[in-house]
Amino acid sequence: MSKKVLTTPIKDEDLKEIRIGDIIYLTGTLVTCRDVAHRRLIEEKIPLPVDLKGKAIFHAGPIVRDLGNENYEIVSIGPTTSMRMEKFEKEFIEETGVKLIVGKGGMGKNTEEGCKNHKALHLVYPAGNAVYAATKVEQIREVHWKDLGMPESLWVCEVNEFGPLIVSIDTEGNNIFEENKVEFNKKKEEQYELISKQVRFIK
Amino acid sequence: MSVIMEKLQKKEKMTDLMARFVSLVSYKLPDDVENKLKELSEEEDNKLAKIIYKTMFDNQKLAYELKRPSCQDTGVLQFFVKCGQNFPLIGQLDSILRDSVYKSTQETPLRHNSVETFDEYNTGKNIGDGSPSIFWEIAEDSDKVEIYTYMAGGGCTLPGVATVLMPGEGYEGVVKFVLDRMTSYGINACPPLLVGVGVGTSVETAAMNSKKALMRPVGSRNENENAAKMEKLLEDGINAIGLGPQGLKGSKSVMGVNVVNTARHPSTIGVAVNTGCWSHRRGKITFDSNLNYEISTHEGVTL
Numbered sequence: 023m024s025k026k027v028l029t030t031p032i033k034d035e036d037l038k039e040i041r042i043g044d045i046i047y048l049t050g051t052l053v054t055c056r057d058v059a060h061r062r063l064i065e066e067k068i069p070l071p072v073d074l075k076g077k078a079i080f081h082a083g084p085i086v087r088d089l090g091n092e093n094y095e096i097v098s099i100g101p102t103t104s105m106r107m108e109k110f111e112k113e114f115i116e117e118t119g120v121k122l123i124v125g126k127g128g129m130g131k132n133t134e135e136g137c138k139n140h141k142a143l144h145l146v147y148p149a150g151n152a153v154y155a156a157t158k159v160e161q162i163r164e165v166h167w168k169d170l171g172m173p174e175s176l177w178v179c180e181v182n183e184f185g186p187l188i189v190s191i192d193t194e195g196n197n198i199f200e201e202n203k204v205e206f207n208k209k210k211e212e213q214y215e216l217i218s219k220q221v222r223f224i225k
Numbered sequence: 226m227s228v229i230m231e232k233l234q235k236k237e238k239m240t241d242l243m244a245r246f247v248s249l250v251s252y253k254l255p256d257d258v259e260n261k262l263k264e265l266s267e268e269e270d271n272k273l274a275k276i277i278y279k280t281m282f283d284n285q286k287l288a289y290e291l292k293r294p295s296c297q298d299t300g301v302l303q304f305f306v307k308c309g310q311n312f313p314l315i316g317q318l319d320s321i322l323r324d325s326v327y328k329s330t331q332e333t334p335l336r337h338n339s340v341e342t343f344d345e346y347n348t349g350k351n352i353g354d355g356s357p358s359i360f361w362e363i364a365e366d367s368d369k370v371e372i373y374t375y376m377a378g379g380g381c382t383l384p385g386v387a388t389v390l391m392p393g394e395g396y397e398g399v400v401k402f403v404l405d406r407m408t409s410y411g412i413n414a415c416p417p418l419l420v421g422v423g424v425g426t427s428v429e430t431a432a433m434n435s436k437k438a439l440m441r442p443v444g445s446r447n448e449n450e451n452a453a454k455m456e457k458l459l460e461d462g463i464n465a466i467g468l469g470p471q472g473l474k475g476s477k478s479v480m481g482v483n484v485v486n487t488a489r490h491p492s493t494i495g496v497a498v499n500t501g502c503w504s505h506r507r508g509k510i511t512f513d514s515n516l517n518y519e520i521s522t523h524e525g526v527t528l
Contacts (some may be wrong), residue, residue, distance in 0.1 A: 072328035085336045098297035127413035148277045149415045150504035151284035152297040171347040206408045213462035
């Protein structure tokens with residue numbers, strides 16, 4: 023099977039056939055965007071300094087080396103817990119036209135709706151693999167909102183075949199983590215019944 | 226050379242060695258964790274899980290070659306110190322460890338993670354009021370110091386929780402408390418996890434025990450027979466849930482479950498859970514009084 027690579031700008035039809043559990047790679051513009059950037063856009067109504075239409079955001083706080091003269095190098099970059107942005111993500115998708123949201127772990131109902139209504143995907147980059155990811159970043163083109171500190175700044179990255187990215191919410195609003203959770207919880211109850219009989223140490 | 230000069234030089238030397246040790250921990254996993262991940266990946270037959278494991282091994286290789294933090298979230302540093310009463314730098318150790326974090330942050334570099342609470346600003350130095358955290362024990366009649374260095378990101382810190390159960394809830398209550406945390410916050414904490422369970426009287430004794438449990442090697446067993454039995458039951462039980470790497474399903478969920486226990490008040494069972502992610506960056510270094518060092522967690526590595 024050939025490697026599925028999406029290139030920005032991404033259009034609705036590029037995502038139509040993609041379903042949860044699929045693996046894709048990204049070439050083009052990926053902008054780091056975390057808690058405060060979401061909060062500023064949605065709650066404070068401060069426009070983002072980057073046009074995200076058809077592009078991708080990364081819930082990530084990287085380690086960046088300052089090379090001077092506005093030149094920067096990504097040392098280590100990996101995803102943070104996406105659920106923290108759940109409160110804002112639906113509106114964020116609406117406002118920005120962003121097509122890919124890359125992060126870690128699942129997201130909830132709001133993001134499912136956002137992805138369904140505006141044809142976007144939530145994707146998981148396997149966390150903890152920050153050096154591997156850094157080698158897929160070709161350059162940092164711009165940086166904005168540096169007042170937020172290194173992890174929270176908007177680092178505008180150009181990436182080449184960035185991945186593997188596992189589709190966790192697709193454009194129909196299917197959610198792999200929610201499906202898995204049902205199974206995990208059922209198995210947890212079974213295990214609790216089994217184990218609790220064997221740990222009656224208080225007689 | 227004056228005694229004061231000699232002490233200053235020793236302090237500088239130890240700060241430098243500790244800074245290099247902190248950097249090492251950021252880019253190389255301890256042997257027990259590396260070996261367990263290899264074992265788990267070999268047992269895996271889920272396609273997605275296999276791809277994730279491959280990314281993990283590629284990443285660790287690159288991190289070691291490039292000497293870069295293998296995960297960008299290098300945490301707020303924690304040190305667990307067992308210091309001999311006669312270790313010559315006993316009084317300087319707090320400032321040595323603090324300075325070593327600052328130095329390593331500049332040199333590696335590590336991420337700036339220290340945010341002053343209530344004033345809510347990032348110090349930009351990776352050190353702050355009371356951070357790094359330094360937890361002390363004093364050893365009698367010894368001139369050595371053992372230091373566990375631990376770097377936990379936000380993701381695997383989030384599942385941390387402690388409570389006090391009534392004795393009527395028994396160890397069954399402990400099991401329920403641990404399992405519930407696995408299928409809620411555990412999925413996001415970057416499995417396969419190392420699960421630390423602490424049992425004691427109150428929230429702080431249980432919490433400290435659960436963190437100490439994460440310093441114990443993967444695959445080790447509690448000396449108490451019942452505690453060891455519970456470790457095994459929980460390990461098999463959580464594995465049977467099949468969280469897989471990144472919580473995206475797979476044949477296993479954890480690298481292991483370690484329990485640390487201390488005696489309790491008859492009316493209470495304090496219990497706590499702490500999790501270490503697959504990228505469980507901890508290291509143990511021991512210095513003698515002349516600052517010769519030994520690293521027991523990373524075989525064949527020198528600073």
